[in-house]
Amino acid sequence: MAYDQTDATALSGSMGLAARLDAELRDAHPLAILRKAFETFGDRLALVSSFGAESAVLLHLSSQVSPDISVLFLDTGMLFGQTLDYRRSLAARLGLTDVRDLRPAFADLAVNDPKSDLWRTDVDGCCHIRKVLPLDRALSGFDGWITGRKRFHGGDRLRLAVVEEAEGKIKFNPLANWSKVELDAYVAEHDLPAHPLVAQGFPSVGCWPCTKPAEEGEDVRAGRWAGQDKTECGIHVARAPGVAPNVGGDI
Numbered sequence: 001m002a003y004d005q006t007d008a009t010a011l012s013g014s015m016g017l018a019a020r021l022d023a024e025l026r027d028a029h030p031l032a033i034l035r036k037a038f039e040t041f042g043d044r045l046a047l048v049s050s051f052g053a054e055s056a057v058l059l060h061l062s063s064q065v066s067p068d069i070s071v072l073f074l075d076t077g078m079l080f081g082q083t084l085d086y087r088r089s090l091a092a093r094l095g096l097t098d099v100r101d102l103r104p105a106f107a108d109l110a111v112n113d114p115k116s117d118l119w120r121t122d123v124d125g126c127c128h129i130r131k132v133l134p135l136d137r138a139l140s141g142f143d144g145w146i147t148g149r150k151r152f153h154g155g156d157r158l159r160l161a162v163v164e165e166a167e168g169k170i171k172f173n174p175l176a177n178w179s180k181v182e183l184d185a186y187v188a189e190h191d192l193p194a195h196p197l198v199a200q201g202f203p204s205v206g207c208w209p210c211t212k213p214a215e216e217g218e219d220v221r222a223g224r225w226a227g228q229d230k231t232e233c234g235i236h237v238a239r240a241p242g243v244a245p246n247v248g249g250d251i
């Protein structure tokens with residue numbers, strides 16, 4: 001799918017680097033994209049994973065490049081127990097040695113969500129303290145990061161670049177080009193275990209208060225914040241230059 005082409009020669013710094021890498025990698029296999037990311041950033045590269053319904057593919061591919069890659073897992077405190085079990089078993093199965101559990105700051109919860117019910121009245125504020133801020137803090141130690149987003153998820157992701165710039169860092173989206181069929185074929189080829197909730201009708205898995213099964217024929221992410229305008233938790237929402245992390249708003 002076509003998306004805006006950027007003139008790399010007109011850009012400098014991290015934006016120029018992202019544009020050059022995107023031009024080089026936009027049609028590359030995910031494994032080649034991951035190798036280039038690791039070659040470029042080494043231990044300044046992190047992978048952000050929800051250990052959700054489709055996470056096994058990217059984690060398996062990355063483990064081929066380096067099982068020691070830093071994997072950042074947002075444990076919001078509102079995840080399904082099945083996700084926490086899956087995070088442990090999948091990390092062990094793939095031999096990942098550096099999976100980091102990112103949790104909300106105690107002070108943020110005490111001030112803004114002392115009863116753990118902010119999601120009922122302010123989903124953007126809840127995602128901000130449970131996802132955006134913990135990830136911002138963790139990413140301060142990295143120059144590049146990898147996400148599992150794909151264009152077939154629809155919405156804002158339809159125009160997803162393979163490499164992009166965000167907040168001065170380089171974001172790699174190695175699976176941007178892959179279809180659901182290609183993902184399923186990779187899972188079958190490598191006999192990767194499914195998230196336990198997939199069999200219960202969840203094609204995408206987030207926090208339990210904000211995730212429900214999708215109906216037949218609906219988009220993959222239809223069960224996320226269903227019935228609300230919200231489609232992203234905020235960690236992939238662009239911020240204006242000089243603006244602090246936004247309250248508005250997967251991994």
Ligand code: SF4
Nearest residue numbers: 123126127130207210
């Ligand atoms: S997905 Fe729902 S419960 Fe999870 S952080 Fe966002 S608003 Fe809160």
